[in-house]
Amino acid sequence: MMNSLVQAILLGGYYALIACGLAFMFQVMRIINLAHGSLAILSAYLVWEITDALALSPFISVLMILPIMAIIGLLLQRVILERATKGGELLPVLTTFGLAIVIDNLLFQQFGANTRSLSPYLGDLSWESYEVFGLWIGKLPVIVLITAIVIIGGLDLILRFTPLGRQIRATAFDPDTAGLVGIDARKIAGISAAIAMMTVAISGTALGLRGTFDAYAGGPQLLFAFEATIIGGASSLWGVFMGGIILAIAQSIGALIHPQGFLLGGHFMFLIFLFARIYFNRDVFSLKHWLSKRNEKENAA
Amino acid sequence: MLSVSNLDVRYGQFRAVQGVSMNIDQGDIVSLIGANGAGKSTLLRAIAGALPIHSGRVSFKQHDVTTTSSSALVKQGLSLVPEGRRLFADMTVEENLLLGTTVKRSGDWSIERIFATFPNLVKRRHAKTGNLSGGEQQATAIGRALMSNPDCLILDEVSLGLSPLVVDQVYASIDSLKDAGTTILLVEQDLERAIRFSHRAICMLEGKIVLDKLTNDTNKEEITHAYFGLQQSKHQEASQ
Ligand SMILES: Nc1ncnc2c1ncn2[C@@H]1O[C@H](COP(=O)(O)OP(=O)(O)OP(=O)(O)O)[C@@H](O)[C@H]1O
Numbered sequence: 396m397m398n399s400l401v402q403a404i405l406l407g408g409y410y411a412l413i414a415c416g417l418a419f420m421f422q423v424m425r426i427i428n429l430a431h432g433s434l435a436i437l438s439a440y441l442v443w444e445i446t447d448a449l450a451l452s453p454f455i456s457v458l459m460i461l462p463i464m465a466i467i468g469l470l471l472q473r474v475i476l477e478r479a480t481k482g483g484e485l486l487p488v489l490t491t492f493g494l495a496i497v498i499d500n501l502l503f504q505q506f507g508a509n510t511r512s513l514s515p516y517l518g519d520l521s522w523e524s525y526e527v528f529g530l531w532i533g534k535l536p537v538i539v540l541i542t543a544i545v546i547i548g549g550l551d552l553i554l555r556f557t558p559l560g561r562q563i564r565a566t567a568f569d570p571d572t573a574g575l576v577g578i579d580a581r582k583i584a585g586i587s588a589a590i591a592m593m594t595v596a597i598s599g600t601a602l603g604l605r606g607t608f609d610a611y612a613g614g615p616q617l618l619f620a621f622e623a624t625i626i627g628g629a630s631s632l633w634g635v636f637m638g639g640i641i642l643a644i645a646q647s648i649g650a651l652i653h654p655q656g657f658l659l660g661g662h663f664m665f666l667i668f669l670f671a672r673i674y675f676n677r678d679v680f681s682l683k684h685w686l687s688k689r690n691e692k693e694n695a696a
Numbered sequence: 697m698l699s700v701s702n703l704d705v706r707y708g709q710f711r712a713v714q715g716v717s718m719n720i721d722q723g724d725i726v727s728l729i730g731a732n733g734a735g736k737s738t739l740l741r742a743i744a745g746a747l748p749i750h751s752g753r754v755s756f757k758q759h760d761v762t763t764t765s766s767s768a769l770v771k772q773g774l775s776l777v778p779e780g781r782r783l784f785a786d787m788t789v790e791e792n793l794l795l796g797t798t799v800k801r802s803g804d805w806s807i808e809r810i811f812a813t814f815p816n817l818v819k820r821r822h823a824k825t826g827n828l829s830g831g832e833q834q835a836t837a838i839g840r841a842l843m844s845n846p847d848c849l850i851l852d853e854v855s856l857g858l859s860p861l862v863v864d865q866v867y868a869s870i871d872s873l874k875d876a877g878t879t880i881l882l883v884e885q886d887l888e889r890a891i892r893f894s895h896r897a898i899c900m901l902e903g904k905i906v907l908d909k910l911t912n913d914t915n916k917e918e919i920t921h922a923y924f925g926l927q928q929s930k931h932q933e934a935s936q
């Protein structure tokens with residue numbers, strides 16, 4: 396029981412990692428990028444290719460694809476999203492859906508149906524574990540969880556305390572007025588897409604390190620990212636982190652109840668949060684809401 | 697400094713600004729006057745690059761800026777304080793002001809000078825602008841524009857929704873810009889104040905300029921007539 400909980404939290408770290416890029420793009424650009432999962436798989440293949448060809452550690456290869464994915468993000472914004480957003484709310488959804496299908500099929504043509512994994516390139520690290528209170532905790536999942544915390548924390552700090560972060564928030568809040576104070580909304584959108592794609596590169600790599608992937612694995616990754624984002628509430632990145640953990644816990648509870656219940660448990664939790672968000676005051680889920688309530692009570696007292 | 701010729705701005709088929717031309721020199725203080733819906737905000741937003749221009753030309757410092765984006769115009773020294781303040785409500789006063797430095801134009805304005813100019817903001821420095829009073833919000837909006845060290849400042853409805861006392865304070869702070877040689881174009885509903893404060897009054901009616909005179913050469917009556925479009929009817933009465 397305790398073991399499943401710990402494993403779920405570690406898995407939740409991966410979900411948070413894959414979700415944060417999706418949520419970031421939604422928060423900043425109001426775009427739901429349906430090609431998110433496919434782009435993560437593309438990154439995983441790129442890392443695999445580089446690792447295999449140059450006999451490098453996957454941890455080095457991922458650093459090499461970060462700039463590649465950043466440029467892909469910039470192009471995605473300039474060539475596709477910028478035009479699509481001019482055509483209304485639905486068009487970006489349709490175009491990124493189309494892009495996802497194109498990427499999946501290109502990957503299938505290039506790499507075939509075989510599953511791949513990055514873990515063979517890790518040596519001992521792929522199975523090494525810490526023993527804590529009688530539980531065996533894999534080093535790699537811990538690394539992924541810590542990476543998620545570092546990336547989400549880093550993005551959060553950038554958004555809060557740097558000029559770039561302020562400009563990103565201002566553009567998200569009111570793009571017209573952002574222009575009037577001198578913010579180049581186009582530049583900001585490009586940078587945001589590049590940042591989101593760098594997180595995608597890292598999460599694709601994390602997927603490949605933790606297990607296996609194939610050309611059509613993008614769909615499920617998108618689904619996990621989307622579910623974690625909705626559960627956590629798209630408005631804050633730490634919320635999304637919690638969303639990833641809650642999703643993973645729901646999945647493992649599902650698996651305890653029934654051997655086939657892993658995915659169902661997650662979907663069930665997702666639906667509960669989705670309906671609750673639609674029918675109740677969405678604030679109820681945020682930490683801030685409860686904190687401010689407590690402050691009000693204290694002030695009143 | 698700022699020159700507009702034959703400007704047309706449309707919302708779909710509707711011509712909100714029609715054939716407007718005007719010339720504003722360096723250091724001019726100009727009041728734009730007109731009834732609700734006359735097209736003042738539309739004109740100012742189009743000049744500032746926040747609305748597409750249907751036809752006509754805008755030039756700023758001898759360069760054509762008809763199709764220049766709003767952010768590029770801020771960089772060249774033209775800032776608009778939009779109607780309704782349009783602050784970033786979930787950010788603090790300080791963060792809103794810092795956003796004004798995005799273009800990194802050099803000049804005299806710093807955060808500390810803004811707080812010296814608008815002392816009412818000092819204790820609100822770290823408050824979210826969504827929770828401020830109207831006067832504090834207006835001061836923040838003006839401060840945010842000043843942080844870009846503009847050569848030409850455009851203010852849309854400075855005094856809307858403010859108490860007379862606060863309006864005086866706001867005008868006193870804009871007054872200090874006059875001495876620095878900043879060109880100012882502002883929308884003011886209070887005619888007396890507009891005449892007192894500015895060198896020139898431009899009156900708009902239904903998207904067109906119907907009066908453009910130095911404030912010394914005109915008076916409240918003449919502007920009021922232009923404001924309501926009474927000039928023609930007076931001529932008609934006279935000819936009858
Ligand atoms: N976004 C818009 N879409 C369509 N029509 C608009 C829009 N904004 C303004 N208008 C119309 O354009 C005309 C001019 O509006 P504008 O806001 O420029 O007037 P204004 O002189 O600034 O008025 P006010 O004193 O009320 O601020 C009005 O008839 C208004 O209804």
Ligand SMILES: [Mg+2]
Pocket residue numbers: 736737738779852853
């Ligand atoms: Mg107006």
